[in-house]
Amino acid sequence: MILPPEAASETVENRASTGSGAVRKQRIKREGVVIRFAGDSGDGIQIAGTQFTNESALAGNDIATLPEFPAEIRAPAGTIAGVSGFQVNFSSSEIFTAGDEPDVLIAMNPAALKANLGDLAPNAIIIIDKESFNDASIKRAGYKENPLTDHSLSKFQVFEVDITGLTTRALRELGLSNRESHRCRNFFTLGLVSWLYQRPIENTVKYLERRFQKNRQLAEANVRALRAGYNYGETTEMFASSYVVEPAKIAPGVYRSITGNGAAALGFVVAASKANRPLFLGSYPITPASDILHDLAGFKNFAVYTFQAEDEIAGVSSAVGAAFGGAIAITTTSGPGMNLKAEAIGLAVKVELPLVITDVQRAGPSTGMPTKPEQADLLMAMFGRHAEAPLPIIAAATPADCFACAYEAVRIAVKYMTPVILLSDGQLANGAEPWLLPDLDRLPPIEVHFRTDPKGFMPYLRDEATMARPWTVPGTPGLEHRIGGLAGEEGTGNVSYSPANNELMVRTRARKIAGIAREIPPTEVFGNAAGGELLVLGWGSTFGPIREAVRQLRERGRDVSHVHLRYLNPLPADLGDVLRRFRKVMVAEMNMGQLLKLIRAEYLVDAVGCNKIQGRPFKTREIVARALQLIEG
Amino acid sequence: MATALTRKDFASDQDVRWCPGCGDYAILAQVQKVMPELGVPRENVVFISGIGCSSRFPYYMNTYGFHSIHGRAPAIATGLKVTRPDLDVWVVTGDGDALSIGGNHFVHVMRRNVDLNILLFNNRIYGLTKGQYSPTSEMGKVTKSTPMGSVDFPFNPIRVGLGAGGSFVARAVDVEQKHLGDMLRRAHDHRGTSFIEILQDCVIFNEGAFGQLTDKATQADSQIVLEHDKPLVFGKNRDKGIRLNGMRPEVVTLGNGVSEADLLVHDETNLALAFMLANLEPPFPTPIGVFYAVSRPTYDGAVNQQFQQAREKLGPGDIRELLHRGGTWEVH
Numbered sequence A: 001m002i003l004p005p006e007a008a009s010e011t012v013e014n015r016a017s018t019g020s021g022a023v024r025k026q027r028i029k030r031e032g033v034v035i036r037f038a039g040d041s042g043d044g045i046q047i048a049g050t051q052f053t054n055e056s057a058l059a060g061n062d063i064a065t066l067p068e069f070p071a072e073i074r075a076p077a078g079t080i081a082g083v084s085g086f087q088v089n090f091s092s093s094e095i096f097t098a099g100d101e102p103d104v105l106i107a108m109n110p111a112a113l114k115a116n117l118g119d120l121a122p123n124a125i126i127i128i129d130k131e132s133f134n135d136a137s138i139k140r141a142g143y144k145e146n147p148l149t150d151h152s153l154s155k156f157q158v159f160e161v162d163i164t165g166l167t168t169r170a171l172r173e174l175g176l177s178n179r180e181s182h183r184c185r186n187f188f189t190l191g192l193v194s195w196l197y198q199r200p201i202e203n204t205v206k207y208l209e210r211r212f213q214k215n216r217q218l219a220e221a222n223v224r225a226l227r228a229g230y231n232y233g234e235t236t237e238m239f240a241s242s243y244v245v246e247p248a249k250i251a252p253g254v255y256r257s258i259t260g261n262g263a264a265a266l267g268f269v270v271a272a273s274k275a276n277r278p279l280f281l282g283s284y285p286i287t288p289a290s291d292i293l294h295d296l297a298g299f300k301n302f303a304v305y306t307f308q309a310e311d312e313i314a315g316v317s318s319a320v321g322a323a324f325g326g327a328i329a330i331t332t333t334s335g336p337g338m339n340l341k342a343e344a345i346g347l348a349v350k351v352e353l354p355l356v357i358t359d360v361q362r363a364g365p366s367t368g369m370p371t372k373p374e375q376a377d378l379l380m381a382m383f384g385r386h387a388e389a390p391l392p393i394i395a396a397a398t399p400a401d402c403f404a405c406a407y408e409a410v411r412i413a414v415k416y417m418t419p420v421i422l423l424s425d426g427q428l429a430n431g432a433e434p435w436l437l438p439d440l441d442r443l444p445p446i447e448v449h450f451r452t453d454p455k456g457f458m459p460y461l462r463d464e465a466t467m468a469r470p471w472t473v474p475g476t477p478g479l480e481h482r483i484g485g486l487a488g489e490e491g492t493g494n495v496s497y498s499p500a501n502n503e504l505m506v507r508t509r510a511r512k513i514a515g516i517a518r519e520i521p522p523t524e525v526f527g528n529a530a531g532g533e534l535l536v537l538g539w540g541s542t543f544g545p546i547r548e549a550v551r552q553l554r555e556r557g558r559d560v561s562h563v564h565l566r567y568l569n570p571l572p573a574d575l576g577d578v579l580r581r582f583r584k585v586m587v588a589e590m591n592m593g594q595l596l597k598l599i600r601a602e603y604l605v606d607a608v609g610c611n612k613i614q615g616r617p618f619k620t621r622e623i624v625a626r627a628l629q630l631i632e633g
Numbered sequence B: 001m002a003t004a005l006t007r008k009d010f011a012s013d014q015d016v017r018w019c020p021g022c023g024d025y026a027i028l029a030q031v032q033k034v035m036p037e038l039g040v041p042r043e044n045v046v047f048i049s050g051i052g053c054s055s056r057f058p059y060y061m062n063t064y065g066f067h068s069i070h071g072r073a074p075a076i077a078t079g080l081k082v083t084r085p086d087l088d089v090w091v092v093t094g095d096g097d098a099l100s101i102g103g104n105h106f107v108h109v110m111r112r113n114v115d116l117n118i119l120l121f122n123n124r125i126y127g128l129t130k131g132q133y134s135p136t137s138e139m140g141k142v143t144k145s146t147p148m149g150s151v152d153f154p155f156n157p158i159r160v161g162l163g164a165g166g167s168f169v170a171r172a173v174d175v176e177q178k179h180l181g182d183m184l185r186r187a188h189d190h191r192g193t194s195f196i197e198i199l200q201d202c203v204i205f206n207e208g209a210f211g212q213l214t215d216k217a218t219q220a221d222s223q224i225v226l227e228h229d230k231p232l233v234f235g236k237n238r239d240k241g242i243r244l245n246g247m248r249p250e251v252v253t254l255g256n257g258v259s260e261a262d263l264l265v266h267d268e269t270n271l272a273l274a275f276m277l278a279n280l281e282p283p284f285p286t287p288i289g290v291f292y293a294v295s296r297p298t299y300d301g302a303v304n305q306q307f308q309q310a311r312e313k314l315g316p317g318d319i320r321e322l323l324h325r326g327g328t329w330e331v332h
Helices: A045-058 A110-119 A135-140 A163-170 A178-182 A185-196 A202-211 A216-235 A260-275 A290-297 A312-324 A335-351 A378-383 A401-416 A426-430 A499-519 A540-555 A575-580 A594-603 A620-632 B023-038 B054-060 B073-083 B095-101 B103-112 B157-163 B177-189 B216-222 B271-278 B299-314 B319-324
Strands: A010-012 A026-030 A032-040 A062-068 A083-091 A104-107 A125-129 A157-161 A241-245 A253-259 A279-283 A304-308 A328-333 A355-361 A393-395 A419-425 A432-436 A482-484 A532-539 A560-565 A567-569 A582-589 A608-611 B045-049 B064-067 B088-094 B117-122 B168-173 B194-199 B223-226 B240-245 B248-253 B286-293 B328-331
Touching: A032 A045, A032 A110, A032 A185, A032 A241, A045 A062, A045 A083, A045 A185, A045 A202, A045 A253, A045 A432, A083 A110, A104 A110, A104 A185, A110 A135, A125 A185, A163 A178, A163 A185, A163 A216, A178 A216, A185 A202, A185 A216, A185 A241, A202 A216, A253 A260, A253 B319, A260 A279, A260 A290, A260 A328, A260 A355, A260 A401, A260 A419, A260 A426, A260 B319, A279 A290, A279 A312, A279 B073, A290 A304, A304 A312, A304 B073, A304 B299, A312 A328, A312 A335, A312 A355, A312 B073, A312 B103, A328 A335, A328 A401, A335 A355, A335 A378, A335 A419, A355 A401, A355 A426, A378 A393, A378 A419, A378 A567, A378 A594, A393 A401, A401 A419, A401 A499, A419 A426, A419 A540, A426 A540, A482 B054, A499 A567, A532 A540, A532 A575, A532 A594, A532 A620, A540 A560, A540 A582, A540 A620, A560 A575, A575 A582, A575 A594, A582 A594, A582 A620, A608 A620, B023 B054, B023 B117, B023 B177, B045 B054, B045 B073, B054 B064, B054 B088, B073 B088, B073 B103, B073 B299, B088 B095, B095 B103, B095 B117, B095 B157, B103 B157, B117 B177, B157 B168, B157 B194, B157 B271, B157 B286, B168 B177, B177 B194, B177 B286, B216 B223, B271 B286
Parallel strands: A026 A241, A032 A104, A104 A125, A125 A157, A279 A304, A279 A328, A328 A355, A355 A419, A393 A419, A482 B064, A532 A560, A532 A582, A582 A608, B045 B064, B045 B088, B088 B117, B117 B194, B168 B194, B223 B286
Antiparallel strands: A010 A026, A032 A083, A062 A083, A062 A432, A253 A432, A253 B328, A393 A567, B168 B286, B240 B248
């Protein structure tokens, strides 16, 4: 988390050339700022937020974002249910989360104000669209009184900007309909906020020209709105100063901004390319996983097949078929789809074919809150198949980490001839952060060796080191063989009902998966590796708030450390030893305590939980509070 | 090399374990006989099945094979065929596997027209689970799960295949070996999803379900063999035929002023006719043969064509360039 803006402010000289002879305004330096854009789900909030994020990334800040949108595509306009939000934290120092409390709220209507007011930092800036605060919309948002006049906003700095009117005026000559110019309000707002935080807007101009390539008028309108907003900030007397957030000191290299779903898609493409095999995705659209399908569908020239199947079951089954044929096969889904895929995943476990199943977790049970994140599929990933069907599980910690985890999942699947579950969640999927592009030559190799030698061939003859069976694909002369779901004899794979063979095979498959622990790197402890008072253990998207909380606690002199697990099955070989070095272990996760159960069962460690099941990420302060309670209690 | 193969080359070393007298034996024998004639190298042949008696089929073929899970074989085969268009992929399924638990995959593979051959063994009963009614069992059928008779209206697999947009829909009978062989060859030669409903006798739980059709005494009068461009003639003495009366088919006896010229002539490319023929159930003779066969782009062909187009337009993908898309910045 970033410091409150007041803590790091410093006036710097205004070096900008202010067009049209406007007043010279002072610029105030800030370490970091959290902005939340909010409006109707049709207001273009996500686009404005994403563009602001890109501008900030290009300005060299460290960034983290938290988009929040309703599951309804267009909920009734002006209602709380229809409010879409996009929070971005940009900073000149390293940040781990999108921020607990926005310093700035852009509210495009009264509902957007009402829905977000409770989250704001004290003295936060609120920019509202004046025209949208009419009696009808104030009432529709559920306000009894106009919040702009009833003094309920007195602890904030409220700026009433006539966003709608100014946008309409800026576009007057273009002959657009009211509706069309109304839809450019998001870019007017983006322009204004870009000025307020001194973000360059040229990249957004280029983006608009690309996006509306086929409709010059709309491109022109949005660019005009953007510039009008920027210039308005420069010239209006309403804003006495703008703010500067200097570039962050981050590791050198080439960066881009990436979402978790975008990173996962790239991880899969790069993995397949490293393996020199085509990539096959069998998938059925489901929130919040669909973007991986969308991205991969555009990569056909990279030998990427995408199959939008008739259902979740066909999605995974087609991937099993593609794996049988020698492709790098993956399927992507969210919790409800995981339920449906269970039987086919069990088949892949039994026939020992490589397959990666990505579960972008969302709040549940059942349909739950499709656009909200949760981490409650861990035990399903572990045990959600009938009988003994173990498989490796990997969880990504940040949006960019989805790249490395997707790559790693493919590597393990191929090396050990096994399905692998990759756990992401709605927050990682849609959240963005700067991504230091990897050196492709330094990624671990993914080697695919199809068996071609008929001499001594048996479909379940195992590699001594990995216990993997040979990947033998149709089309290979002399190696014709049958695989299937029925119990099979060790070696030949022939159908076998031998009791002893069944136990042997169950134990063999379990040993193969457990053996992967050999190559899991030693557990990294943030804080005190030698042990201490409290260890906060986490996995998945809780990385940001846990790391930030532990950092703050350590700054305050507390003996708290953090371990974040990427490998959830098998667990790292040294984890038990690490856990036992700490007096207390707290597992922070967005569920009722699923990793907690595994840890307690596996290591007999008396760990306790820190749990949140609200479809929202932890706030840093929530983890801090629970940790202090444990230390002091 | 492929031409030198015999039926024995397609028999695996596994003991065949269907019940004695099961119609599956006849189908296996015919498939193994036809395979060498198709000229496909054995290593390029793949049999994929779901669950049920019929789905044990791949274990007995000395080709690549995959005995998968209930109902999902068409989906598995789709993933395989799309990524490996070089393979000759066969799906073996049953009435429960394809039309009940796997109904969704069955209709979607048909509409997509993936270049597969689907052999649906229809015995109108659940055999492997020991005798419950199936989605093709006739109404009123008394089984273990329907002691007072089934109240489920059955599927007509040919109609389902046609309704799902199938480009090749045929029916054969397990014991009519020559005709079955012809259908297998036709199915193999057809580009797209080739669907053959094979009427198959379950001697344990539904013996004689198609007795009328297979019994020498009644066969000729109770079945009609569809042949493209030929009039619909049947009967022991080939003296009966099917004629249209308005929009409705009727059985007529040739002679007494009725000649072959009055009969319906089969046209495999006429979908309306195919539906009409699919609807012929006793007391009409049961049609066997190709109901419908048209050329339509295949899904796997179209996918791979887009693949080529993308490569021609954009060149083979450059991973480095891909990672840099969407705007990058450098930190020094």
